[in-house]
Amino acid sequence: MSQxxxxxxxxxxxxxxxxxxxxxxVNAWQPEQGIxxxxxxxxxxxxxxxxxHQSGVGELVADAxxxxxxxxxxxxxxxxxxxxxxxxxxxxxxxxxxxxxxxxVIDAQRIISTRRRKxxxxxxxxxxxxxxEGPINxxxxxxxxxxxxxxxxxxxxxxxxxxxxQIEENVLEEQDPAGQRKxxxxxxRQTIHLRRYLAPQxxxxxxxxxxxxxxxxxxxxLYLQESTDRLIRSVEELDAVRxxxxxxxxxxxxxxxxxxxxxxxxxxxIAALFLPLGFLxxxxxxxxxxxxxxxxxxxxxxxxxxxxxxxxxxxxFFKFKRWF
Numbered sequence: 001m002s003q004x005x006x007x008x009x010x011x012x013x014x015x016x017x018x019x020x021x022x023x024x025x026v027n028a029w030q031p032e033q034g035i036x037x038x039x040x041x042x043x044x045x046x047x048x049x050x051x052x053h054q055s056g057v058g059e060l061v062a063d064a065x066x067x068x069x070x071x072x073x074x075x076x077x078x079x080x081x082x083x084x085x086x087x088x089x090x091x092x093x094x095x096x097x098x099x100x101x102x103x104x105v106i107d108a109q110r111i112i113s114t115r116r117r118k119x120x121x122x123x124x125x126x127x128x129x130x131x132x133e134g135p136i137n138x139x140x141x142x143x144x145x146x147x148x149x150x151x152x153x154x155x156x157x158x159x160x161x162x163x164x165x166q167i168e169e170n171v172l173e174e175q176d177p178a179g180q181r182k183x184x185x186x187x188x189r190q191t192i193h194l195r196r197y198l199a200p201q202x203x204x205x206x207x208x209x210x211x212x213x214x215x216x217x218x219x220x221x222l223y224l225q226e227s228t229d230r231l232i233r234s235v236e237e238l239d240a241v242r243x244x245x246x247x248x249x250x251x252x253x254x255x256x257x258x259x260x261x262x263x264x265x266x267x268x269x270i271a272a273l274f275l276p277l278g279f280l281x282x283x284x285x286x287x288x289x290x291x292x293x294x295x296x297x298x299x300x301x302x303x304x305x306x307x308x309x310x311x312x313x314x315x316x317f318f319k320f321k322r323w324f
Contacts, residue, residue, distance in 0.1 A: 005046035007115070008039040008126050014136050018129040027054060031109040035137055039126070042066050042116045055112060057105055065103045065114045072201035074208050080107045081213055083142070085204070086197040087119050087149045088156045096156045097193040102145075106138050108215040121148035139217040146205065146227040150234070153198065157234045160241045163187060168244065171252050181252055188245050191238045198235050205231060269323065273314055277307055 009026050010018035012035035021029070021036070029036050038055075040047035042065075052062045061077055064070075070084045083106065086099040100119045105112045115122065125144060128134035135141040164187060170180050205228040209221055216224075284291055284303065292299070 005040070005044060005050050006038055007041050007047075008037070010037045010126070010129055011035070012037065012129070012134075012136060015132065016129070016134050016136055017132040018134060023050070035109060035111070035141075037111040037113070037141065039122065040065075040112070040114045042114050047114075051112065051114070057112060061105050065105060065112065067103075068116075070101045070103060072197060072204045074204045074211075076211070076213070077105075079214070080105050081208075081215075083204070083208070085145070085149060086201055087121050088152050088194075089117070090120055090152060090156075091118060095190070096159075097190040099194070099197045104142075104145075106142065106215065108138060111138055111141055121145060121152065124148050137217075138215045139220040142208075142216065143220045143223045143227070146224060150227045150230045153234050154230060156194070157237045157241075160187060160191060161237060164241050164244050164248065168248050171248055171255070174255060177252055177256060181249070184245050184249050184252070188242060188249075191242045191245070195235065195238050195242075198231065198238065202228070202231050202235055269318065273311065273318075276310055276314065280307065280310070 009021040011021055012018050040051055048066055072086050073084050075082045083104045086101050088096040089098045089100050100117045102119050102122055103114045135144050167180050167183055209224055
């Protein structure tokens with residue numbers, strides 16, 4: 001087994017920086033040396049082996065950290081906290097609602113996190129430690145991670161609000177109903193998928209604040225409260241977007257129905273206009289004896305004039321009834 005078992009193995013220096021450790025140093029680590037953070041890729045067999053057999057976290061915790069599907073939640077095992085969070089997927093070519101999970105077991109001296117796909121918020125933490133501007137303790141680590149996660153969630157939520165506002169404007173202007181209907185369905189699908197994870201994540205963050213653990217400092221609770229409030233607003237904004245999408249879709253359906261009714265109305269008027277004319281022409285077109293005008297060379301002109309008079313009379317009746 002080599003250092004490649006870890007995405008990162010960092011020993012906090014307490015000043016915002018960290019020192020990279022190799023596998024041997026991680027195994028020899030003692031709490032008095034400082035805060036240790038180990039980040040593992042679940043697809044890496046070496047990392048999974050270390051987590052299950054050498055990390056000392058216990059079988060249940062290791063299985064939870066390596067599980068395939070995780071919903072945001074918080075649970076506690078003795079002095080350790082098991083925290084599952086989700087972040088929007090902003091990787092190139094990915095859909096934001098395809099949320100990426102990060103699993104964390106954390107106590108006062110050590111942090112172990114796992115992932116199955118890259119999460120930019122965790123990458124930000126690693127980069128900040130390399131630059132000497134990172135967290136100084138587990139409490140600070142959790143607060144910063146939640147801040148990065150909610151910051152990106154906020155940005156994605158804002159794009160949904162912009163999109164639904166644009167669709168509302170297009171619907172009012174009756175622009176491309178088919179395209180707007182497709183876009184509305186996509187927004188509703190994405191917001192439902194996002195809310196599936198953000199709602200339990202909101203509850204998980206509220207639980208973190210409510211359950212006072214020794215490693216979570218009082219000052220950091222205030223920052224965690226701010227991130228939680230921001231996440232709550234994001235969930236509420238997603239709900240508002242979904243409701244606006246439903247109302248807009250109803251308006252779009254109403255417009256389509258109005259257009260169909262208007263077309264049917266025009267067709268009905270045309271049918272009502274030509275029905276008497278068709279009756280008269282059909283009556284005089286029967287091939288039997290006794291049809292008036294057969295011996296009169298001007299009969300066709302007189303009949304045509306009569307049809308025009310009948311048409312004008314029908315149009316006058318429609319106008320009188322205000323049917324058009």
